[in-house]
Amino acid sequence: MHNTGSDMIAELETKGVSRRDFVKVCTIAAGAVGLPAWAGEKMAETVETAKRKPSVIWLHFQECTGCTESLLRTSHPDLGALILDLISVDYHETLAAAAGYQIEKSLEDATRENKGKYVLVVEGAIPVKENGIYCRVAGKTAVETVKRYAADAAAVIAIGSCASWGGVPSASPNPTGASGVSAVLGRTVLTLPGCPANPYNLLGTVLQYATFGTLPKLDEKGRPEFAYKRVIHDDCPRRAHFDNGRFAKQFGDEGHRQGWCLYQLGCKGPQTHANCSLLDYCETPGAWPIGIGHPCVGCTEQGIGFNVPIGVNLPIERPTAPMAYPGIHPEHGVVSASPVAVGVGGAVIGALVGAAVVASKKLSAEDSRKE
Amino acid sequence: MSGHHHPRAIGGKLLDRPMQILLAIFGVAAATMAYRFARGLGPVSNMTDGFTWGIWEPVNVVVFTGIGAGAYGVGLLAYLLNRGRYHPLVRPAVLVGAIAYTLGASSILVALGRYWNSYWLPWLPYWNLGSALLEVAICVLSYVLVLWIEVMPSVLEGAAASQASGWASFGRRYGPLLDKAMPYVIALAILLPTMHQSSLGGLMLIAGPKIHPLWHTALLPALFLVSCLSMGYGAVVVLVNLLRVTWKAKQDQALFAEMSKVNAGLLLLYVVLRVGDVALHGKLRYLGANFATLLFLFELALFLVPAVLFLTRRGQQDRGLHFGAAALAIAGGAFYRVDTYLTMYRPAGWTDGRANPGGWDYFPSLGETVVTVGMAALGIAVFILVSRLFPVVVVDDQQTSNLGGADVRAATSH
């Protein structure tokens, strides 16, 4: 089993990554998942001492393989290699040296051997129209394949927007009925949307699973909250320009060159849940749409990415201005009645009333004396 | 008319202890005002964009001029209805009116943000006649002038009786001239308050949505006119009684007994108008167990109680009770005015008799209170000063005379 995996990643053997580097990466990943630094060390330790690495079955359907490519193109230290080193990838069509019946056999073997224990990673959308005839691998439709291997998996991870909710293949008019894994299986699986998904989000998720045997906290769409709870807009490096009303109005104008907010150009940041602004893509600073002066296209977000035209902007989902907005009837520094003012006012009124009463009595008394 | 006692200057030490106290109080107010002119209105007042007039407008202007309306009321009786017996009341009432109105007008000046622009106010082409405040401003300013002209006969008489020959000839020369012109001045002195006292109510018409419906009505001008008269008559009674106590001024209780019927009528007219407005305009639904109803009933009581007292024999004869009723009549008018302008005013308005959330709050600051009290102190000081120097007050020479009491019996028995 281990051998099979090692064979498959023969060309990708790790090339002398130090333990120190490894711990560092694990710590970053732990931080990304929202765990303390000691968890990173524990992750590294667990992975090093593990006798058995978790088996991973990686399925490709309707997609561009961008998620795999970006996973392999992380910079120093070689994150892709690390991931492949700490897990045992038993089936991966892009990476496998083997082909044909040979690789199909390894799939059968691995899933039988690790029944109920392997992690199923799905990359790509699943066409469901016409009984799924638009995507067949080894004579089986994508729908059949995903249902079969998901049934015996310990966990299902949908990587990329295609596997999460359909992605590019599902763009209108969606001729093949491209759907996400959750939709096909009829249950919510862990999804890591993005086009492509940031490899660190996969790393964090996998490391947590490998170390603690648990999955990160998910939202109602199966997205790990550590990466997808906030919208791009919340942590956008151009946020100050939004708050100050400085908007680029067209590509190449003065505001665009000054790095102003891209909202008016159609930025989907205010409704797009992802951590692009916080976690550099493949550790390359600025390598994301807003970083290079393009509005966010909302690639992670179902119904927005590849659906709403790039130039159209959207309402702000969670406005978090520098401070709260005033209410309709704000308090206006309510006048606290100073005790002295109250005292003087009371004394004046009291004096008037008292004087009137005294005068009245005196006058009456005077009259009765005279009578 | 044989019973005519002539007014005479009281004389006496000018800077006595009460005077010193009054001037000291005004001194504090003057310092506060100086600070206000140097630093703006914000630092001395609790006024905000919500309660923008604070107490200076409702108290210093609206209530002070209400008290000063005694001149208007007595003038009506003495000159227009030709009740000559009221003449002894005219001069003190006119002096109080002149002082109260002058204080009101100068209080406006203190409260105005851009007071230096007010020199444009007499410039007719800039008048916006839609503005009730313009009418008030023009009328009050003219009336202040008219009132001081009305005070002039006292001054000229005083001059004529003076030892200094130049001053005396001045008095003898211009006194009779002024006397001839007086009817036209007096007519103006009755017309102007009729106009601006109703306009003081009219001022708040436009703030409709911001004033509690129990207070906001198209009858505001009428109610303000009636209440200024009831306040004015009350003020005359209070004033004359106080003068009697302090300077043994002549007080004709029979006259007051007669006047109290007029005032009772006015007070009742107010109550009828007020209750009628609430009943006929479908505002009864705002009545209930709430603060507005309580205040409304309290105000009505302040009008009803003195009205009843004024109509009873004891209320007419017993000086103390009569004085108390008059004080209540002043308080009633004052409450009505302050409530309309301030207490029941909400910047964010009312919905079904409940105040909308507005976020504004108000309680007068120490500075505001000091200025209001200081202005009142100055008014009293000026009254004392003028009365000591000039013939304003009619002094009762037969100090033990009980003529008034007999007259009352005569007046009420038939």
Next chain:
Amino acid sequence: MRLSRRDLLKGAAVAGAATALAAEAEAREPVPGRPDALGMLFDSTLCVGCRACQTACKAANDLPADAVAAGGGVYDAPSDLNATTKNVIKSFGDGGARHQYMKQQCMHCVDPSCVSVCMMGALHKEGEGKRLLDFEQKNGSGVVLYDKGLCVGCRYCQIGCAFNVPKFEWNDALPRIVKCELCRHRGDPRKTGPLAVANPACCEVCPRGAIVFGRREELLAKARARLAGDPGRYNPRIFGETDGGGTQVLYLTAAGVSFQDLGLPSLPEESSAHFSETVSHAPYLHGVTPVALYAAMAFVISRNKKKEGEGQ
């Protein structure tokens, strides 16, 4: 005797002038909408609360920051319209389905209370005041302008304005009234016709077109079209069409949200100015009452005085 006659003549002259003026004031018809009236349309369903308008307004009107320290930083974060803020975004609701943003600035009423109450027309409709400011034209734009040279700072406008728009510089020894003047000072030379008159900065910067500038009639048509195009989305009323006699700044809001929720007052169709002036002027009978009253009183008083003199 000569003197009193002269006085009588003088009095008559004064009374005559008063009559003429009062008669002018008495002719108080409801103010019709000016055909070229300018205004804005705010659609709260489009506003995302970015506050670009608030920032642009301050820049365009050269207003200082209303600095508020919060969360370790200092922000220009006015809580309401105030002496340094002519335009403010407020929020209604808790972020749920009915959440809306509210843009508040001068409504430029068709028949404004502030104009009605202003003693010398410091606040006035463009070209309809007592004197013209140097840039002012008789163009029927209906913009409510402020002439600080005729303002005495009485603050009656603050009492009269049902929207609580005019603000006062409380902490200034030489204070002014501060309110939106529709960026009348920012005429747009690229445009022609009435629209060239003003160019509100808030409308210029709004990234979603939530606030748009235009002629009132066109804005009304636009608002009606939006209501007709998506009736389920909107509260079916256009605030300002008739409220308080009509306003030149109009509001649309979402279905299920009332304009009162957004802090706009509930106003009758009759403007407060019309109500107040009609009631106030009615007893004057075109100025006849004061003159007649004065003449009658002068007559009665002088007769009484004469009688009294004879009696003595």
